[in-house]
Amino acid sequence: MKRKKAKKRGIEIGSPREIQSREVRIASLKQLRIFVKNFAKTLRGGEVIALSGPLGAGKTTFAQLLGKALGVGERITSPTFTLMHIHRTRKPLPSSPLAKGRGERLSILVHIDAYRLANARALQNIGALDYLGRPDTVAVVEWAEKVRRVLPRGTRWINFKIKSDGKSRELRIS
Amino acid sequence: MRILGIETSCDETALAIVEGKGERVRVARELVASQVKIHKKYGGVVPEVAARRHAEVMPWMLKKMLGRERARAFDVIAVTAGPGLITSLRVGVDTARSLAYAWGKPLVAVNHLAGHIAANFIDEITNTKYQIPNTKFQIPNSNRKSLSYKPFAISRARFPALALVVSGGHTELVLMRDHGVYELLGATRDDAAGEAFDKVGKLLGLGYPGGPAVAKRAEKGDPHAIPFPRPMIHSKDFDFSFSGLKTAVAQYLDVQHPVGHPDIADICASFQEAAVDVLVEKTIRAARRVKPKTILLAGGVAANKELRKRLGIEVARQLPTANCRPPPMKFTTDNAAMIAAAGYFMARKKQFADWRTLEPRANWEIGAE
Ligand SMILES: Nc1ncnc2c1ncn2[C@@H]1O[C@H](COP(=O)(O)OP(=O)(O)OP(=O)(O)O)[C@@H](O)[C@H]1O
Ligand SMILES: Nc1ncnc2c1ncn2[C@@H]1O[C@H](COP(=O)(O)OP(=O)(O)O)[C@@H](O)[C@H]1O
Ligand SMILES: [Mg+2]
Ligand SMILES: [Mg+2]
Numbered sequence: 001m002k003r004k005k006a007k008k009r010g011i012e013i014g015s016p017r018e019i020q021s022r023e024v025r026i027a028s029l030k031q032l033r034i035f036v037k038n039f040a041k042t043l044r045g046g047e048v049i050a051l052s053g054p055l056g057a058g059k060t061t062f063a064q065l066l067g068k069a070l071g072v073g074e075r076i077t078s079p080t081f082t083l084m085h086i087h088r089t090r091k092p093l094p095s096s097p098l099a100k101g102r103g104e105r106l107s108i109l110v111h112i113d114a115y116r117l118a119n120a121r122a123l124q125n126i127g128a129l130d131y132l133g134r135p136d137t138v139a140v141v142e143w144a145e146k147v148r149r150v151l152p153r154g155t156r157w158i159n160f161k162i163k164s165d166g167k168s169r170e171l172r173i174s
Numbered sequence: 175m176r177i178l179g180i181e182t183s184c185d186e187t188a189l190a191i192v193e194g195k196g197e198r199v200r201v202a203r204e205l206v207a208s209q210v211k212i213h214k215k216y217g218g219v220v221p222e223v224a225a226r227r228h229a230e231v232m233p234w235m236l237k238k239m240l241g242r243e244r245a246r247a248f249d250v251i252a253v254t255a256g257p258g259l260i261t262s263l264r265v266g267v268d269t270a271r272s273l274a275y276a277w278g279k280p281l282v283a284v285n286h287l288a289g290h291i292a293a294n295f296i297d298e299i300t301n302t303k304y305q306i307p308n309t310k311f312q313i314p315n316s317n318r319k320s321l322s323y324k325p326f327a328i329s330r331a332r333f334p335a336l337a338l339v340v341s342g343g344h345t346e347l348v349l350m351r352d353h354g355v356y357e358l359l360g361a362t363r364d365d366a367a368g369e370a371f372d373k374v375g376k377l378l379g380l381g382y383p384g385g386p387a388v389a390k391r392a393e394k395g396d397p398h399a400i401p402f403p404r405p406m407i408h409s410k411d412f413d414f415s416f417s418g419l420k421t422a423v424a425q426y427l428d429v430q431h432p433v434g435h436p437d438i439a440d441i442c443a444s445f446q447e448a449a450v451d452v453l454v455e456k457t458i459r460a461a462r463r464v465k466p467k468t469i470l471l472a473g474g475v476a477a478n479k480e481l482r483k484r485l486g487i488e489v490a491r492q493l494p495t496a497n498c499r500p501p502p503m504k505f506t507t508d509n510a511a512m513i514a515a516a517g518y519f520m521a522r523k524k525q526f527a528d529w530r531t532l533e534p535r536a537n538w539e540i541g542a543e
Contacts, residue, residue: 055373056421060364078365078417080373081343082536083221083259118218125222125261166425 024171025163032058032169033065040069045106046135048151050144053160058169059142062158063111066140072109079113079142083126086110089138105136114143120150175521176202178239178248178273179514182228182266183258183286185209185219188510189239191248192296194518200297201511205239207231214382225261232269245277252517255283255527256538257343263534274529282517283527287344287540288356290472291337292516293505295353332497336466338457338485339540341473342368342383345453347412347460348540350470353519356541359460360412367449368475370416374423374445378438388442389478395443400426402448404455412460419448450481454488461493469498477506 026032049066051059060078067076071090079085087109110131114123123129131137133152144151161170175195181188190204209227213219240247253270256263267283274281335350336359345362365373368385375384380391402422405415423445427436461469469489475481482500489498505512520526 054424055377056417056424060417064364075361075363077362078369080369081366082257083219085537116219118213118216118220122218122220122222125220125225126259162421162425162428164429166421166429 022173024173026169026171028167029061032061035171036062036065037069040066043070043106043138045137046133048132048139048141048155050141050148050151050155050157051160052143052145052157054162057160057162059160062160063140063142066138067109067111070106070109070138076111079111080115082113083117084110084112084128086131106138108134108137110137110139112139112141114141114146117143117146120147123147123150175250175518176248177250177252177514177517177521179284179510179512179517180251180253180266180270181286181289181508181510181513182232182262182269183254183256184262184508185213185224186508187228187231187235187265188508188513189235190510190514191239192511192514192518194515194522197295198297199292199295199515199518203239204509204511205235206509207235219259221259221261224259225265228262228265232265236269236273245279248279250280250282250517250521252282252284252514252520253532254286254289254513255532256535257286258534258536260534260536263536267532267534271529271532280521281527281529281532282520282525283532284513284516284520285356285538285540286513287339287341287346287348287473288354289513289516290339290341290476290506291348291350291470292519293472293501293509293512294337294470294499295519296502296505296511296515332467334464334466335468335470336457336461336464337470337472338453339472340367340453340475340481342366342372342385344473345414345416346540347457349460349464349466354516354523354525358539358541359464360414360456362414362416363406364415364417365420367414367416367453368473370420370449371446371475371478373420374442377420377424377427378436378441380438385475385478388446389480391439391442392446392480393439393443395437395439395441397443397447399437399440400444402426402444404448404452407452407455412456414452414456416449416452419445419452446478446480450478450484453481454484457485458488458492461489461496466496469493469496471498471500472506474507476501477503 026035064076067087072087089107089109112128132139157174159172177192179190187207191202193200193202209224251270251274253266255267270281333352337348339346339348343366345367347359349357349359371385371388372383375388380387403418405418471485486498489496
């Protein structure tokens with residue numbers, strides 16, 4: 001019930017955000033990789049990406065692929081227990097399409113997981129809020145609906161749905 | 175040598191004094207103040223609350239632990255410096271630094287996972303000379319009644335040793351060439367094993383933590399009922415992956431039981447079988463490579479009976495020259511005795527930290543400087 005309410009608050013019917021929002025059908029991990037790669041090209045630094053959806057929907061997988069696309073060298077694992085991981089991104093080569101427009105600034109990927117958190121305030125406790133919206137940082141937040149209250153305006157939401165074949169997912173972007 | 179161990183990496187405030195002599199470590203006293211109830215009330219972790227609680231109880235627990243002897247009760251301070259929640263770690267580390275300065279005691283910084291492994295080196299029986307009266311803090315059971323002293327059946331500390339560390343936050347294979355010398359051979363690429371147990375427990379509505387609940391339901395189920403995947407079981411490296419297994423359980427529930435009553439016992443047993451298969455298989459494979467004399471099991475999931483049993487059987491069958499003994503049950507969860515034990519072996523090698531500069535490290539990888 002709570003969630004429904006939150007959703008209504010999140011997108012207003014007819015608002016520019018509602019018009020922009022779209023649904024993407026992802027048939028396989030390979031397609032997800034391509035999707036994330038393209039998505040990553042739109043990132044300049046300062047973005048917050050909120051991921052929602054049930055257990056096993058692919059939120060961590062999304063974060064891993066995003067890390068790869070942004071040139072994170074180290075392993076990206078689930079932050080469910082540790083709550084927040086901070087990764088350095090590698091600067092893209094000038095020849096790479098990622099380099100275009102990205103400028104010099106994007107250098108950190110923060111990976112947050114609210115699964116175990118009791119409330120939105122807890123995000124502040126772990127110092128996560130300091131990173132949200134920082135121009136050198138892209139933040140990905142799993143179970144973001146639990147901390148919706150403290151996420152900045154302009155947060156990009158991606159809701160994952162598992163389709164019944166098990167391999168494909170529906171991504172709702174808003 | 176007597177070591178005061180301090181553990182505040184997550185939501186247990188724990189203190190212990192262990193006595194180390196040669197290769198043996200005995201627990202002299204221990205105290206735990208658990209925050210499980212507090213976090214239950216909030217319905218999740220609140221790092222601020224956890225840290226504040228650690229700080230509140232710390233002086234009182236120290237008073238209980240050290241008694242009239244105070245500084246004379248111990249020789250060295252061992253503290254968990256990571257990995258863990260930074261705000262929680264901070265309390266233990268800063269307490270240890272203050273004591274080290276004020277009383278001029280040497281300080282050792284212990285990696286929490288090294289601590290979990292060191293639980294294997296503790297003699298199982300508590301020396302009851304130092305009985306602590308029951309207080310408002312929860313006192314581990316073994317302190318309540320007196321127990322006779324039982325020496326090791328085997329030496330747990332023949333090196334090289336291979337340790338499978340399985341907890342809520344970690345799934346790692348660690349090679350130990352000696353006390354205090356760790357090399358990370360492999361780790362999970364996504365979810366930890368305990369996390370998978372917890373999330374499967376959540377999917378089945380079994381409450382938190384899911385691990386013990388899933389294990390309990392599994393006892394009555396058929397482990398071959400559902401062919402869940404064994405991710406990465408055949409990969410050549412020593413890494414693990416549990417997200418696919420978790421997702422397979424979610425998928426099974428969605429497709430087979432959109433409504434109605436799923437066969438919870440069978441699902442639990444089949445899931446556990448898949449998880450244990452992978453953990454055991456990977457450990458045996460790593461052992462074939464590094465030829466350890468001892469195989470150790472550590473961390474919260476080491477409480478899983480099926481894992482203890484299967485690892486023991488497979489090591490005996492496939493690696494007859496290696497020893498395998500699961501750790502004492504009571505030291506599988508977070509405690510300070512294991513931190514003090516690891517600290518003892520470090521102090522023996524004079525691997526001391528400086529109170530002026532010691533900092534907690536939330537992501538401290540075992541074996542890293
Ligand atoms: N009998 C059991 N079978 C399976 N899993 C279990 C069992 N008992 C406990 N666990 C699991 O062990 C995990 C807790 O382990 P532990 O307390 O070592 O983690 P932690 O100390 O919080 O994590 P870390 O040591 O990585 O920081 C939980 O995921 C729990 O479900
Ligand atoms: N199209 C897909 N998109 C995302 N994940 C997929 C897809 N197909 C299969 N998977 C698998 O589903 C699992 C998703 O798990 P994970 O990323 O841990 O989910 P969450 O973080 O949402 O709980 C992974 O094992 C992944 O390989
Ligand atoms: Mg996840
Ligand atoms: Mg632990």
